[in-house]
Amino acid sequence: MKEVSRAAGVSISTVSHVLNGTRHVSPELRQRVQVAITQLDYRHNGLARSLRTRQSYAIGLIIPDVANPYYPQIARGVQDAAAAAGYWVFLCNSDRHPQAEVRLLENLEGRRVDGIILDPSGPDPALLAALRRSAAPVVLVGSRIDEPDLDVVTVAPNxxxxxxxxxxxxxxxxxxxxxxxxxxxxxxxxxxxxxxxxxxxxxxxxxxxxxxxxxxxxxxxxxxxxxxxxxxxxxxxxxxxxxxxxxxxxxxxxxxxxxxxxxxxxxxxxxxxxxxxxxxxxxxxxxxxxPKYEMGRAAADVLLDRLRSRSPHASTASTLDGDSGTSGRPGTPSPHHIVLPHRLIIREST
CATH class of the missing domain: 3.40.50.2300 (Response regulator)
Structure with a gap:
């Protein structure tokens, strides 16, 4: 990192912010850092970063079935928003089984992902219990669960x-x-x-x-x-x-x-x-x-907002509009409930 900062003519902290996405860097300085990284063939040490920050910079995405053409667009929205913030996405299939969802939640948390996005099968009691005891923040997308204390991104119900x-x-x-x-x-x-x-x-x-x-x-x-x-x-x-x-x-x-x-x-x-x-x-x-892609991006934005609020360097205020107060845990912003519109597209089958 010292060599990159020297070649780019910027401070080491500026290089760190560009690599980790932790603070705004002007386009000019960002370009100089990226050019230096390319010229020096620099490889960022993600393990060292994780040990230093106690974050994995990875999030889990649990969907029912990646073979269903509905879900890749949600996954792409999640990945685009996550990548822009410097996060990787691990994709898991649940086959709409609550037991599999609980197992995947526990496994992802055991592998120290920073947060999880889940398209749930429904309000199964064991799944609800697992969601509430999860140490990692969880956002529900396209949800069949309507619980006031959970973060939810869904589509208008009519x-x-x-x-x-x-x-x-x-x-x-x-x-x-x-x-x-x-x-x-x-x-x-x-x-x-x-x-x-x-x-x-x-x-x-x-x-x-x-x-x-x-x-x-x-x-x-x-x-x-x-x-x-x-x-x-x-x-x-x-x-x-x-x-x-x-x-x-x-x-x-x-x-x-x-x-x-x-x-x-x-x-x-x-x-x-x-x-x-x-x-x-x-x-x-x-x-x-x-709006499948938009739903995925919105879920990732909610999760990233949660992760920023948990960071020791973050402000206690949420960055999403309409989010204030607490959700039962001291210092935790109140749950996000985002409802996106749908529209009827009339074609030849009617």
Whole structure:
């Protein structure tokens, strides 16, 4: 580091701030340091930095399934925000199992990550207990947990309502729901994911609910196709379906095609998420678009804010707007609850 400071004509502390992202450095000085680093082929000793600061400069990201096209965009948002602050990201898959989530939380903490971002399966009691005893700060993203003392970044909850209202406005009265598994562990009886907005839209339109039109699946194409086949086998099948994610909706499109149905003439289909495939299916899929990348960045920003507030050199004030007070721990800023908007994208499938 001394050689870099000498070559760049700056102090050692300035080089340290550039390498560690610990303080603002002017663009001119930053450029001089980076040029010197390149010329000298300098390699930063991350282990020495961790020992000195008692930070690993690593965060864990726990998502249900990296193979689902919804999650890489969240992961990219997390990584971009983390990298800009000098952090690495470790990616883990939970397969939506609460026990796996608890195990991953404990393992990541045991490996001394500085913080964790989790897309949880639901308010499982063991998971809630693990979240509250974690020494590392945890931020929930796209959350199926609504707890006032936890940091949460999520999407406005009425996307299903808007999707079903759109189908009703198209003249459909037999509207089915392909939902994810029930969210268990809460104070209320478990309901299939997205069922609340579905029921609200039907109630407002004066359409009596028909439980035979609700089919549960596992958020995959295969699950969506199997659920659609069950719905089409009903004596009075639906004329429209809202699926809780785009993968299930794409599976429903395939099942409708195999059954000889035309979309949208015989069956209208709406998905949720707006994954890249949604725009290139045949027909193109109407869906509720979720700001996935922005959600990942926002979760990382919340976590980084927590880490800054824990640093002995940080101000006790939070850097995020609207965050003040305490959350039950002395000196801890109150929880962040960030809700991002969604939007209905109308394409050819309706």
């Amino acid at each position: 996307g299903g309502y808007e999707a079903v209202r759109h189908l009703i406005a198209r003249g459909h009265r037999r509207v089915a729901l392909i939902a994810g598994p029930p969210v268990s562990g809460g104070a209320l009886p478990a309901l299939p994911a997205k069922a609340g907005g579905y029921r609200q839209a039907l109630d407002e339109a004066g359409i009596p609910p028909d439980l035979t039109l609700i089919a549960e699946a596992d958020y995959t194409r295969e699950g969506g196709a199997a659920a659609m086949q069950r719905l089409l086998a009903l004596p009075n099948p639906p004329t429209a379906v809202f699926a809780g994610n785009d993968l299930m909706a794409i599976g429903a499109l395939a099942a409708a095609r195999r059954a000889g149905l035309r979309v949208p003439e015989d069956l209208a289909v709406v998905g949720y998420d707006d994954i890249p495939e949604a725009a290139v299916t045949t027909p193109a899929l109407t869906t509720v678009a979720v």
